[in-house]
Amino acid sequence: MDIKESVRHELRAISEHIIDLSHRIHASPELGFEEHQAVTWTTDLLAAAGFDVEVGICDLSTAFRARVGNGPLHIVFCAEYDALPVIGHACGHNIIAATAVGAGAAAAKVADDLGLTVTVLGTPGEEAGNAGGKILLLERGAFEGVDVAMMVHPAPFDALAPSIIAASMFDVHYTGKEAHAAAFPELGVNAADALTIAQTAIGLLRQHIRPTDRIHGIVTHGGEAPNIVPGFTSARYMVRATELRELDELRGRVHRCFDAGALATGAQLDIIGGDRPYAEMRHDAVIGAAYRRNSERLGRSFAPPSPAVVRMAASTDMGNVSLRIPAIHPSIGIDSWPAVNHQREFAAHCVTPTADRAVLDGALAMAWTAIDVARDEVTRKHVQGLARGSAEAG
Numbered sequence: 105m106d107i108k109e110s111v112r113h114e115l116r117a118i119s120e121h122i123i124d125l126s127h128r129i130h131a132s133p134e135l136g137f138e139e140h141q142a143v144t145w146t147t148d149l150l151a152a153a154g155f156d157v158e159v160g161i162c163d164l165s166t167a168f169r170a171r172v173g174n175g176p177l178h179i180v181f182c183a184e185y186d187a188l189p190v191i192g193h194a195c196g197h198n199i200i201a202a203t204a205v206g207a208g209a210a211a212a213k214v215a216d217d218l219g220l221t222v223t224v225l226g227t228p229g230e231e232a233g234n235a236g237g238k239i240l241l242l243e244r245g246a247f248e249g250v251d252v253a254m255m256v257h258p259a260p261f262d263a264l265a266p267s268i269i270a271a272s273m274f275d276v277h278y279t280g281k282e283a284h285a286a287a288f289p290e291l292g293v294n295a296a297d298a299l300t301i302a303q304t305a306i307g308l309l310r311q312h313i314r315p316t317d318r319i320h321g322i323v324t325h326g327g328e329a330p331n332i333v334p335g336f337t338s339a340r341y342m343v344r345a346t347e348l349r350e351l352d353e354l355r356g357r358v359h360r361c362f363d364a365g366a367l368a369t370g371a372q373l374d375i376i377g378g379d380r381p382y383a384e385m386r387h388d389a390v391i392g393a394a395y396r397r398n399s400e401r402l403g404r405s406f407a408p409p410s411p412a413v414v415r416m417a418a419s420t421d422m423g424n425v426s427l428r429i430p431a432i433h434p435s436i437g438i439d440s441w442p443a444v445n446h447q448r449e450f451a452a453h454c455v456t457p458t459a460d461r462a463v464l465d466g467a468l469a470m471a472w473t474a475i476d477v478a479r480d481e482v483t484r485k486h487v488q489g490l491a492r493g494s495a496e497a498g
């Protein structure tokens with residue numbers, strides 16, 4: 105039997121468990137860095153598939169490494185499993201965890217024949233927006249010696265190289281001074297006014313930024329009562345731009361809007377976080393082309409990017425991985441349009457039969473892509489050259 109068909113066979117044999125994993129994670133959403141149940145279920149399945157499993161790597165209790173084989177070509181499938189506050193698995197990370205397990209278990213069967221080391225890396229807290237799990241794992245060495253990193257992310261449509269831009273998330277704190285809002289307002293320093301001024305300044309700034317930039321945030325604390333001059337307010341903001349370089353510049357301008365709030369009111373400003381931004385994604389074209397061929401063989405299609413796909417601007421800590429290691433992060437369609445990621449309606453789509461098919465297709469397409477990388481000398485040299493080159497470049 106053809107090696108790809110035998111891998112398909114392997115995956116089919118465990119497909120029920122893979123789908124069950126996707127559904128279980130979906131039914132019990134856990135926030136970033138607290139995904140204990142998801143990690144237990146995911147690693148149980150990997151252990152059953154013959155992987156050596158280590159949970160709690162790199163000082164992250166919900167990160168794990170599951171490894172099979174010891175060949176010279178090291179391929180990592182990244183599993184995410186964190187959910188969003190309130191709206192649960194509205195980014196479909198249940199599908200990501202399940203595809204990574206499926207791909208890993210399928211590729212594991214041919215690891216020795218193809219000279220592969222296969223790792224499924226459990227990467228927590230992708231939705232964190234700053235210092236996400238993959239950034240911490242990169243800093244702490246979890247990707248050392250890795251030649252290729254792959255994952256697929258659910259989306260309304262299949263897209264080979266979705267636009268993934270740099271992002272920074274940070275908290276803003278204003279500390280003013282409480283006072284009776286009617287009797288002695290002149291004794292107060294209004295921390296809510298500081299936030300209002302900052303938001304107004306950001307609103308005006310929007311006229312003068314690139315169409316590809318994004319600034320968005322929420323007020324996380326607005327005050328205590330209308331008859332108390334707010335002595336403390338806070339907000340959480342994200343700033344995004346096409347690349348880290350542009351992000352740095354934009355972030356400086358947004359920070360000055362927050363400075364303006366402090367200056368005008370006399371409240372004290374503290375900006376917390378934003379120190380480890382998400383990088384733009386560099387999709388590896390050679391691995392991507394293999395993934396595309398494999399997906400198409402499964403009957404999936406990659407329409408020319410529609411205006412909606414082109415203007416889409418998401419961010420992920422996989423971007424940081426991709427600047428160091430050849431990587432792919434295609435979108436896998438679950439036919440949810442007009443429901444899009446980060447909506448309750450999208451969460452509902454992430455356990456439909458279409459989503460389940462995406463789990464199995466994504467897993468198989470990634471496993472087949474690993475086979476292509478291993479068997480094609482040119483591709484193998486391409487990824488190993490890039491991975492080593494970037495390691496040497498630091």
Ligand SMILES: [Zn+2]
Pocket residue numbers: 195231445446
């Ligand atoms: Zn998301």
Ligand SMILES: [Zn+2]
Pocket residue numbers: 195196197230257
């Ligand atoms: Zn996501």
